[in-house]
Amino acid sequence: MPGPLAVYVHIPFCTIKCGYCDFNAYAGLDALKDAYARALLREAEAAAPLLAGRTISSVGFGGGTPGEFPARHIAALLDLLRSLAPFEPRAEVTLEVNPGTSSPPYLRDLRAAGVTRLSVGAQSFHPAELAFLDRIHSPEATAAAVAAARDAGFESLNLDLIYGLPGQSLEAWLASLDAALRLQADHLSCYALTVEEGTPLARRIARGQLRLPDSDLAADMYDAASDLLAAAGYRQYELSNWARPGHESRHNIAYWTDRDYLALGAGAHGYLGGERYENIAHPRDYIAAVEAAPPGQPRPALARITTPPPPAQAADWLALRLRLLEGFSPAEFERRWSEPLHEAVGSVLREAARAGLLELTPRVRLTHRGRLLHGEIAARLLACLEETAPRLPGLAARAAPVPPGHPGPLSPSG
Ligand code: SF4
Incomplete structure (x- = not known):
């Protein structure tokens, strides 16, 4: 469901x-x-x-x-x-x-x-x-x-x-x-x-x-x-x-919590079934594309689909979760990415915790000081995932789930 x-x-x-x-x-x-x-x-x-x-x-x-x-x-x-x-x-x-x-x-x-x-x-x-x-x-x-x-x-x-x-x-x-x-x-x-x-x-x-x-x-x-x-x-x-x-x-x-959202309108960004996409940006071109689209095209103003490689997707997931002050649990990461958190980014998390920027238990969350350095921590998580993902089969091979009712990948148009 x-x-x-x-x-x-x-x-x-x-x-x-x-x-x-x-x-x-x-x-x-x-x-x-x-x-x-x-x-x-x-x-x-x-x-x-x-x-x-x-x-x-x-x-x-x-x-x-x-x-x-x-x-x-x-x-x-x-x-x-x-x-x-x-x-x-x-x-x-x-x-x-x-x-x-x-x-x-x-x-x-x-x-x-x-x-x-x-x-x-x-x-x-x-x-x-x-x-x-x-x-x-x-x-x-x-x-x-x-x-x-x-x-x-x-x-x-x-x-x-x-x-x-x-x-x-x-x-x-x-x-x-x-x-x-x-x-x-x-x-x-x-x-x-x-x-x-x-x-x-x-x-x-x-x-x-x-x-x-x-x-x-x-x-x-x-x-x-x-x-x-x-x-x-x-x-x-x-x-x-x-x-x-x-x-x-x-x-x-x-x-911020990896939920699907549908995009409507010029230049709108959407996220469906693990796929990020964006509509044609200029309102005039958007209107023309929607008017000219053949019936049966569920995203008539689609400009491009940008499905990043799994390490970047996992880094996005971490960066967005860390925006929330409640952070996330290692179990949530493992459920989403089929790999233990410490295998994927443990070195960066430990280093940030030693520097007083992160709490690791009971949930992984930024400290007050860490909130000012969110961008830097996110960049380090991405760099780390790019290094570790090739040896983590669950993460490297993970395909984005396609929910029922979603017609699957579309060709970029417009
Ligand atoms: S132009 Fe000004 S009012 Fe319009 S979206 Fe940008 S910041 Fe907001």
Whole structure:
């Protein structure tokens, strides 16, 4: 019996393209929205064989700015998904909104459509930082969006915050956190600003016009968030995520725990039966591909399948599990990969434990210091697996399981 499925829906439209963003997001394509909505419905209908016999545990609308997509299109897609596969009783339907474009009637329509959880892109509570990030909203707009979301009946609200901005002081970061706490969000995601190649931000940094805070200050900001949020009753459950009890993001947990997720929309990434795949990125090309696809093609906008070799898959599994503060047990690894954990990566785990970065019992999990070095530890695990996998028959030979209802490998197209 295949397990429950998460569904990711990508909405690639934004009012402007922020200077730090390398997401598959586009400004100035609003005229495509109706055609895009029709293509999403066709893509979901075509995916019926992938949904057969499964329940849907969560739907996540990301982007882009899904909160600028007409609520009637969100409602139509959710109705269609419900007709294709039953939603679990506590299914989470989460959607990202921009505080600058979240009117009370719009939020009420989203709630009526079946959206259960809103993720509000607050980012900062300082006007100058918001301007630096090219955000179109003010701190007051975030407060208004939160109030409107509560009025509309949303019982689970996330606020996204970014720290580690050029010129940002620890005090400024603490003030943003404090403002977020006053809004009584149920969940907080705090991400360090990352400089993505090819973005205007990366060019300004390369020209020496901007400097990111040094790593010690960024680490202090992370520690301060951990302390402040713990004192306020939020439990950290993932490297960058804190929640009040019962408000952890079930949709994101599916990504971190090796669960299948179906991708819908331009550039959306999916994971089915051990196979990672991605859709055609540009909305115009995506719409054209879906419209032109012959019947019977369950992934009509497929751009590529990327099934990494087993050592990389196992390294991904470990890196994702280590993002969760609960970590994992050696038995879970062995069940998934048919090899004892200590044979696969024991040397790296022991070294990290000696350095105070990992706990090994009763579960393997990062320490507070280790959380700051997750990327480095993940890289070492991959290097180790590449060395050990050839002598571990279970790991080297392991084929990805193909769940019933999944039609098996497809040829890349588009
Ligand atoms: S609103 Fe979000 S997705 Fe859109 S450009 Fe800005 S950061 Fe990127």
